[in-house]
Amino acid sequence: xxxxxxxxxxxxxxxxxxxxxxYNALVPALxxxxxxxxxxxxxxxxxxxxxxxxxxxxxxxxEDIPQDEFERVVVEV
Numbered sequence: 001x002x003x004x005x006x007x008x009x010x011x012x013x014x015x016x017x018x019x020x021x022x023y024n025a026l027v028p029a030l031x032x033x034x035x036x037x038x039x040x041x042x043x044x045x046x047x048x049x050x051x052x053x054x055x056x057x058x059x060x061x062x063e064d065i066p067q068d069e070f071e072r073v074v075v076e077v
Contacts, residue, residue, distance in 0.1 A: 009027055030051065
């Protein structure tokens, strides 16, 4: 059975009015692993595929899969 991994995904609503309703998705633990979708569900489907490809490439190269560890800090300015 293939090892399963869990990663935090950050969804950001698109600010450009031309793409209203779109979402950008990124994975902090996997630098450069980003995607988007025309709505929240599509963005999540797309980032899942991007994560799977990212992890598959790392496994093929014999690299360790990063742990999903980060600290959430809110900075008020």
